[in-house]
Amino acid sequence: MKVNNFGYLVKEGFRGIFSHGLPSFAAVCVTVACLLIVGSFSVLMYNVGIMVEELNKTNEILVYIDAELPDADARSVGTQINRIENVQNSVFVSREEALEAFVAEHQGDSAFSGVEATDLRHRYVVTLMDNTKMAETVVDIEEISGVANISAAYELAEGFSTIQSVVRIASIAVIVALLFVSLLIISNTVKMAMSDRKDEIGIMKMVGATNGFISFPYLVEGFVLGIFSAAVAFGLQWLLYDLLVARLAAVDTLQLFSFVPFTRLLTPMIITFTAAGLFVGIVGSLNSVRKFMDV
Amino acid sequence: MIEFSNVTKAYTNKDREVHALCGVDLVIEDGEFAFLVGHSGSGKSTIIKLITGELKPTEGSVHVNGYSLDRIRKREIPFLRRTIGVVYQDFRLIKNMTVYENVAFAMRVIGAREEEIAERVPYVLSLVGLEGKSDSKPDEISGGEQQRVAVARALVNNPSMIIADEPTGNLDQDLAVDIMSLLEEINNLGTTILVVTHAKDLVERFKKRVIVLDKGLVVSDGMEG
Numbered sequence: 001m002k003v004n005n006f007g008y009l010v011k012e013g014f015r016g017i018f019s020h021g022l023p024s025f026a027a028v029c030v031t032v033a034c035l036l037i038v039g040s041f042s043v044l045m046y047n048v049g050i051m052v053e054e055l056n057k058t059n060e061i062l063v064y065i066d067a068e069l070p071d072a073d074a075r076s077v078g079t080q081i082n083r084i085e086n087v088q089n090s091v092f093v094s095r096e097e098a099l100e101a102f103v104a105e106h107q108g109d110s111a112f113s114g115v116e117a118t119d120l121r122h123r124y125v126v127t128l129m130d131n132t133k134m135a136e137t138v139v140d141i142e143e144i145s146g147v148a149n150i151s152a153a154y155e156l157a158e159g160f161s162t163i164q165s166v167v168r169i170a171s172i173a174v175i176v177a178l179l180f181v182s183l184l185i186i187s188n189t190v191k192m193a194m195s196d197r198k199d200e201i202g203i204m205k206m207v208g209a210t211n212g213f214i215s216f217p218y219l220v221e222g223f224v225l226g227i228f229s230a231a232v233a234f235g236l237q238w239l240l241y242d243l244l245v246a247r248l249a250a251v252d253t254l255q256l257f258s259f260v261p262f263t264r265l266l267t268p269m270i271i272t273f274t275a276a277g278l279f280v281g282i283v284g285s286l287n288s289v290r291k292f293m294d295v
Numbered sequence: 296m297i298e299f300s301n302v303t304k305a306y307t308n309k310d311r312e313v314h315a316l317c318g319v320d321l322v323i324e325d326g327e328f329a330f331l332v333g334h335s336g337s338g339k340s341t342i343i344k345l346i347t348g349e350l351k352p353t354e355g356s357v358h359v360n361g362y363s364l365d366r367i368r369k370r371e372i373p374f375l376r377r378t379i380g381v382v383y384q385d386f387r388l389i390k391n392m393t394v395y396e397n398v399a400f401a402m403r404v405i406g407a408r409e410e411e412i413a414e415r416v417p418y419v420l421s422l423v424g425l426e427g428k429s430d431s432k433p434d435e436i437s438g439g440e441q442q443r444v445a446v447a448r449a450l451v452n453n454p455s456m457i458i459a460d461e462p463t464g465n466l467d468q469d470l471a472v473d474i475m476s477l478l479e480e481i482n483n484l485g486t487t488i489l490v491v492t493h494a495k496d497l498v499e500r501f502k503k504r505v506i507v508l509d510k511g512l513v514v515s516d517g518m519e520g
Contacts, residue, residue, distance in 0.1 A: 005406050008403055019391060202387070206347070207400070207448065208377035210373045
């Protein structure tokens with residue numbers, strides 16, 4: 001393909017879209033539908049990831065301080081805890097604050113009426129950056145002088161990590177499968193459009209067109225249809241997502257599921273839709289055009 | 296120049312080998328005008344397909360315009376085809392393009408600049424007698440005119456050879472003579488012409504070299520009359 005041809009071939013790509021309006025429209029509809037499903041799974045995966053991460057953050061470690069340690073020393077243990085790599089932050093809770101919380105929790109329970117602050121210990125509420133490394137971090141904290149014992153829910157942390165991994169793998173599997181299905185559908189749609197142009201391609205070959213010259217307009221067509229479909233699907237996804245989130249917010253029993261606003265998903269969604277649209281459009285077109293390239 | 300040396304072409308049809316050509320020797324020199332005649336199944340189409348690189352010989356060698364067709368690489372075939380103009384019985388014009396665009400299309404394929412196209416296409420259209428038809432679509436002109444467009448398209452890249460496969464098959468007698476006369480004029484300008492035809496009257500009328508094929512063999516080769 002020569003440079004002289006570039007503008008002409010791009011123009012031909014656009015001409016192809018409009019002169020074969022019905023197959024182009026069908027290809028856009030199919031791509032939009034597939035991208036919407038792929039997009040829905042992507043936003044679901046993203047939201048579940050955020051939810052699990054938020055839940056995981058509430059899985060804190062309680063570090064109890066030796067009762068014999070003077071108050072000033074107990075407060076300085078926090079500095080050493082914060083130095084540990086996996087610790088996001090640690091909040092000191094004095095035995096008096098702990099008692100207040102205890103009383104508030106067990107109000108009206110006469111069995112705990114005689115509990116004094118001195119019966120409790122100073123403690124730190126420690127939040128980790130990565131809960132999968134909880135066991136190693138607990139070992140590090142135990143080595144700090146003044147730490148009496150630690151209460152950590154390992155099973156819960158592992159459970160959250162497992163849920164996150166399962167959701168991630170399942171969503172990726174569904175997305176890959178759907179992209180593959182979209183590719184097949186687009187390939188067939190473009191193939192149908194190309195059978196229409198079989199004679200035109202035959203004439204091109206007869207007058208000495210190279211495979212690059214013949215396939216370039218179809219590449220442009222696939223690119224344009226892919227980008228256009230991605231833009232339409234992105235707009236629809238945004239609209240449907242906002243509608244769904246508004247509906248869910250109105251249902252009291254579903255308050256547990258807090259979906260993030262779509263604006264927070266803009267960057268990953270733009271990347272997902274553009275990549276998926278281009279992949280399906282270009283690979284689908286090239287896959288179809290290959291069949292017509294035999295001499 | 297076309298040169299076939301002991302060319303055999305065999306097809307496999309339902310596990311049976313069918314020989315379309317059986318040891319054909321043939322030379323058509325640059326600047327010649329030749330008719331290729333024969334019944335259906337005599338091997339005419341196979342010869343055309345071997346010349347344009349659509350098929351490779353099973354045995355023997357085919358040389359066309361400096362290319363060895365028995366050894367040609369796939370990516371060279373478009374360049375071979377640019378040295379040959381082909382005209383078909385059914386014209387093979389692109390319906391949604393104008394006459395001008397149909398002819399210009401062949402130049403665009405080889406990467407010609409727009410200024411060259413704008414200069415060459417009107418000239419070639421005037422050579423084939425289609426001045427004033429530039430903006431017409433193929434279905435707005437007669438069969439004879441459509442075949443002239445096909446000839447113009449074959450001619451526009453200045454090929455050294457034009458192959459016309461039954462070019463008058465869809466035309467009445469007068470138009471057929473017109474097209475043959477046009478091809479003769481093009482031959483007078485130095486272009487090699489090979490016409491595949493069934494039309495005996497045209498062959499007799501134009502008195503050129505006639506190559507007769509039968510069952511894959513050249514059974515006669517000489518000047519008419």
